[in-house]
Amino acid sequence: MSILLFILLLVLFIINVPIAVALGLSTVIIVFLTGSIELSTLPHRMFTTLDSFPLLAAPFFILAGKIMEHGGISDKIVEFASSLVGHFRGGLAHVSIVACMFFAALSGSAVATTAAVGALMIPSMVKVGYSREFSASVQAAGGTTGVIIPPSVPMVMFAVSAGVSVSDLFIAGIIPGIFVGVSLMVWVYIYSLKNNIKSDEKFEFKRTVRSGLSSFLAILMPLIILGGIYSGIFTPTEASVIAVVYGFVIGKFVYKKITSAIMKKILLDTVVVVSTLSIIIASASFFGFYITIERLPHEIASIISEFNLHPFVVMLVVIIFLLIVGMFIDEISAIIILTPILLPIVTAVGIDPVHFGVLMIINLAIGLLTPPVGLSLFVASKVGNVLPEKMIRPVLPFILIMVLDVVLLYLLPQLSVGVMKFFS
Amino acid sequence: GNKEGNENASGDEIVYRLGHAAPETDPAGLLSNKMADDIKAFTSEQITLEVFPGAQLGGEVEMVEQVRSGTIDMAIVTSGALSNFVQEVAFLDMPFLFEDFEHAREILQGEVGDKLKAKAEEKGIKLLTFFDYGIANISNNKRDIYTLNDVKGLKLRTLENEIFMDTFRALGADPVPIPYPELYTSIQQGVVDGTDPLNVTMTGGKIYEVNKHLSKVGISYRAGVIVMNLDKYNALSDDLKSKFDSMIIDGRDYYHDTIYPEYEASAEKLMKENGVNIIEAEDIDLGSFKEAVQPVYDKHEAKFSEFISIIKESR
Amino acid sequence: MYHKFVHGLNRYSQYIAMLLLVIMVFLVFLQIVMREVLNYSFSWTEEAARYMLVWVSFISSGFAYQYGAHISIEVFVNKLKPTLNRAIKIIGTVIAIIFAIILITTGGELVLENLMNKSPALHLPMGLVYLAIPIGALLQILNIIDLLVYKNIVGSNEVSK
Ligand code: NA
Ligand code: NA
Numbered sequence: 001m002s003i004l005l006f007i008l009l010l011v012l013f014i015i016n017v018p019i020a021v022a023l024g025l026s027t028v029i030i031v032f033l034t035g036s037i038e039l040s041t042l043p044h045r046m047f048t049t050l051d052s053f054p055l056l057a058a059p060f061f062i063l064a065g066k067i068m069e070h071g072g073i074s075d076k077i078v079e080f081a082s083s084l085v086g087h088f089r090g091g092l093a094h095v096s097i098v099a100c101m102f103f104a105a106l107s108g109s110a111v112a113t114t115a116a117v118g119a120l121m122i123p124s125m126v127k128v129g130y131s132r133e134f135s136a137s138v139q140a141a142g143g144t145t146g147v148i149i150p151p152s153v154p155m156v157m158f159a160v161s162a163g164v165s166v167s168d169l170f171i172a173g174i175i176p177g178i179f180v181g182v183s184l185m186v187w188v189y190i191y192s193l194k195n196n197i198k199s200d201e202k203f204e205f206k207r208t209v210r211s212g213l214s215s216f217l218a219i220l221m222p223l224i225i226l227g228g229i230y231s232g233i234f235t236p237t238e239a240s241v242i243a244v245v246y247g248f249v250i251g252k253f254v255y256k257k258i259t260s261a262i263m264k265k266i267l268l269d270t271v272v273v274v275s276t277l278s279i280i281i282a283s284a285s286f287f288g289f290y291i292t293i294e295r296l297p298h299e300i301a302s303i304i305s306e307f308n309l310h311p312f313v314v315m316l317v318v319i320i321f322l323l324i325v326g327m328f329i330d331e332i333s334a335i336i337i338l339t340p341i342l343l344p345i346v347t348a349v350g351i352d353p354v355h356f357g358v359l360m361i362i363n364l365a366i367g368l369l370t371p372p373v374g375l376s377l378f379v380a381s382k383v384g385n386v387l388p389e390k391m392i393r394p395v396l397p398f399i400l401i402m403v404l405d406v407v408l409l410y411l412l413p414q415l416s417v418g419v420m421k422f423f424s
Numbered sequence: 425g426n427k428e429g430n431e432n433a434s435g436d437e438i439v440y441r442l443g444h445a446a447p448e449t450d451p452a453g454l455l456s457n458k459m460a461d462d463i464k465a466f467t468s469e470q471i472t473l474e475v476f477p478g479a480q481l482g483g484e485v486e487m488v489e490q491v492r493s494g495t496i497d498m499a500i501v502t503s504g505a506l507s508n509f510v511q512e513v514a515f516l517d518m519p520f521l522f523e524d525f526e527h528a529r530e531i532l533q534g535e536v537g538d539k540l541k542a543k544a545e546e547k548g549i550k551l552l553t554f555f556d557y558g559i560a561n562i563s564n565n566k567r568d569i570y571t572l573n574d575v576k577g578l579k580l581r582t583l584e585n586e587i588f589m590d591t592f593r594a595l596g597a598d599p600v601p602i603p604y605p606e607l608y609t610s611i612q613q614g615v616v617d618g619t620d621p622l623n624v625t626m627t628g629g630k631i632y633e634v635n636k637h638l639s640k641v642g643i644s645y646r647a648g649v650i651v652m653n654l655d656k657y658n659a660l661s662d663d664l665k666s667k668f669d670s671m672i673i674d675g676r677d678y679y680h681d682t683i684y685p686e687y688e689a690s691a692e693k694l695m696k697e698n699g700v701n702i703i704e705a706e707d708i709d710l711g712s713f714k715e716a717v718q719p720v721y722d723k724h725e726a727k728f729s730e731f732i733s734i735i736k737e738s739r
Numbered sequence: 740m741y742h743k744f745v746h747g748l749n750r751y752s753q754y755i756a757m758l759l760l761v762i763m764v765f766l767v768f769l770q771i772v773m774r775e776v777l778n779y780s781f782s783w784t785e786e787a788a789r790y791m792l793v794w795v796s797f798i799s800s801g802f803a804y805q806y807g808a809h810i811s812i813e814v815f816v817n818k819l820k821p822t823l824n825r826a827i828k829i830i831g832t833v834i835a836i837i838f839a840i841i842l843i844t845t846g847g848e849l850v851l852e853n854l855m856n857k858s859p860a861l862h863l864p865m866g867l868v869y870l871a872i873p874i875g876a877l878l879q880i881l882n883i884i885d886l887l888v889y890k891n892i893v894g895s896n897e898v899s900k
Contacts, residue, residue, distance in 0.1 A: 014812070014815045015816065015830060015831055015834075016811050016812060017831045017834050018810065019810050019812070020809065021834060021835045025838040028838070028841055037495040038490075038493045039845050040493045040495075040845050040848055041490060041493065041495045043842060043846035043849045043869065043873075044490075044849055045486075046842075046872065047849075047868075047871075047872060048483065048485075050793045050796055053603040053606070053785050053788070056767070056789065056792055059792065059795070060767075108609070153606075156609065157605070160447065160629065161447065161478055163447060166608050166630045167630075229613060231613075232613045232615050233615070233775060234771050235610050236609070237606065238771050241764055242768070244768075245768050264757070267760055267761070268753060270760060271756040271760055272799060272802075272806050274760075274795060274796060274799070275756075275795065275796045275798075275799030276803055276808045276809050276810060279797075279800050282796070289482075292480050292481065293476070340478060372812075382808075387813065507859065509856055577778075579774075583859075584782055585782070589782045598774070598778045598780065600774060600780045601782060601860075603785065
């Protein structure tokens with residue numbers, strides 16, 4: 001029956017049925033055929049999935065991004081950033097990823113990171129000659145550092161499920177997070193060389209100072225968010241609302257760009273994007289629920305553990321398995337379902353649980369970029385105004401690099417658990 | 425499929441799905457696994473339990489709804505998850521309600537428990553039994569708490585629950601409702617100073633890493649419940665029903681006698697090893713705490729007078 | 740006539756969704772300010788904001804179709820001949836309507852079964868909260884039919900503002 005489910009899903013995708021409908025209806029059909037669960041689970045599951053406070057950060061950051069874009073804040077920040085590093089090859093794309101990494105150090109969510117930085121950077125990257133598809137892909141990939149660089153909601157979930165220390169996992173995740181971010185920049189550099197994208201400007205100290213002063217209030221925004229979270233004034237989710245309020249006040253009263261007509265457009269655009277993403281998340285969660293209750297992940301994991309494989313092979317199989325799971329199931333659900341199943345398999349071949357946690361987080365974060373359920377891909381496509389399927393080719397190199405990162409970070413435990421042991 | 429497995433009249437094997445939100449190593453997780461082991465022996469292999477731990481199927485309230493609708497058959501949850509469906513259960517959230525675990529068991533296995541079971545049945549939920557989930561204390565990263573004065577001004581996270589929040593206000597703290605997934609980082613980053621943890625929150629939620637002061641104030645008792653879809657339960661033959669019931673009672677008693685005490689000892693050991701300073705109840709000025717929460721009773725008692733009067737008499 | 744009716748309805752649902760979004764921001768902001776300045780937290784703002792997100796999501800899911808916003812995979816159908824493409828898009832439309840009908844019936848049952856159950860913080864009847872789902876699904880159907888009759892572009896990603 002599970003195979004039929006995947007076939008149905010594929011057919012519905014191919015005939016252009018909206019992704020949310022395809023996920024929901026294919027599961028409904030199987031549930032109807034097997035009678036395995038009650039159909040009333042569908043609306044209830046959709047409801048409880050959206051009924052989540054940390055999830056609120058995504059709509060708020062999408063709103064904040066649009067306010068920053070229309071309120072003149074994005075322009076100022078980008079102007080300042082490009083006055084700093086715009087003269088490097090691929091400068092603005094590097095700025096995008098570095099900005100994501102800074103933001104990631106504040107936020108525990110990849111979608112929020114892509115939304116917040118993407119609204120700012122994609123238009124500016126397009127302006128200097130990057131294709132819209134590539135610019136959106138940079139944001140989608142860079143945004144995954146939101147869960148890879150601590151703090152990270154999935155890391156907390158892993159620590160709880162695996163019974164390891166949250167702070168150990170956070171510390172172990174710092175270097176790998178930066179490692180992933182830098183590896184993404186390597187591809188940006190190669191891409192810029194290949195496509196001969198360079199800046200027409202030279203570095204001018206005066207310009208940097210001038211731009212720094214005139215964009216002071218805009219640059220202050222990330223500092224307020226960052227400072228507020230680290231000094232414990234508000235939670236990362238609440239920070240998204242601070243971003244909205246601060247952006248609005250600056251855009252309306254200082255830069256005076258937000259009229260009520262523009263505000264209306266901002267709000268309407270936001271509710272449309274939020275709705276489309278929410279409905280996909282909700283449907284995908286019903287699909288995931290069915291998979292869980294039929295114990296499909298359990299069965300596959302038990303097959304993996306039956307063969308007596310070399311540790312490296314086990315890890316490769318697990319990586320591929322997690323890539324496939326990440327295509328269909330969101331990261332947090334996947335962690336809750338799979339951690340108790342996979343942990344015994346990998347610890348049996350000598351992998352440290354914290355080390356595995358770091359690898360699993362990155363591995364599943366790749367799923368944010370892969371269709372059919374790739375939330376970062378969708379958010380970047382919405383923010384960048386491109387079709388998601390047009391992003392599949394430009395985002396593929398980033399996916400391959402992240403897979404390579406997982407393998408390298410597996411082979412170099414010093415970068416994760418080594419650092420953790422040094423601190424404890 | 426689940427449905428075809430549920431027709432016990434034909435003598436086929438019945439497969440029940442049981443969900444809970446705890447890690448498998450928590451007491452509730454151990455209880456579920458014990459029942460999954462026992463049920464075959466008790467029912468001569470006629471019933472099998474498929475356990476879904478760690479909130480794989482959703483949060484506690486969601487699982488109760490799944491039990492009600494029949495998507496899953498059983499769930500082990502805290503009583504709070506029931507209060508969406510059976511509002512009266514909320515009286516268990518009142519502060520300093522029971523003297524100790526024995527007192528709570530005596531009440532919940534008596535007349536009060538029977539009344540609540542009847543109310544649950546009206547909602548299609550068979551409430552199989554109550555058990556001790558734990559006691560809520562106060563943890564924080566500022567200071568040891570011996571007196572009411574030590575609580576004053578602390579920002580303490582609790583659930584979005586009026587009784588819990590009013591209790592903290594009555595004790596002089598600032599209650600801050602923060603969702604569980606953000607609890608650890610909120611304490612770490614200082615949005616709140618502490619919380620009202622059960623031992624399972626301290627250990628399972630890793631709160632001992634960020635809160636080094638734990639005072640066993642025992643603000644409130646937390647009951648666990650084992651619930652089942654009423655139709656599924658009623659569909660059991662009388663013989664199977666009595667075997668099933670005795671399996672539940674046996675599991676509950678084993679939990680109270682062995683699982684929970686063993687867990688509690690190991691939890692305290694773990695916390696102490698990690699530098700948590702645990703203040704015992706006898707060193708705390710509990711009398712003034714109990715007096716201070718009188719406003720909570722003034723405000724909420726009337727809603728639950730039917731139950732609270734019975735408890736007061738039994739003290 | 741039908742076209743006008745749907746667009747009128749969409750205008751109202753847009754205003755409701757936008758208003759809810761503003762209230763959500765306001766509530767969470769208020770909670771932060773109250774806690775940090777007055778050391779007082781409300782016991783219901785988080786629940787209210789969460790439920791509003793559910794309402795915003797479902798109530799907007801209807802008019803989102805008018806913006807071609809619901810994500811689908813077009814790459815395969817766009818390679819087909821226009822007539823076949825059109826036929827498949829009509830099938831897709833019917834499928835989307837079927838799913839919405841299932842949401843209305845199952846969601847409607849959920850509403851009726853939970854009319855008496857109260858939410859933990861606000862003590863709202865959960866049935867009212869769940870009502871977002873059948874209403875959203877109904878708005879979806881109205882908009883899908885509107886697009887099928889007037890534009891025949893359901894499932895398209897093209898922005899058709
Ligand atoms: Na992060
Ligand atoms: Na994916």
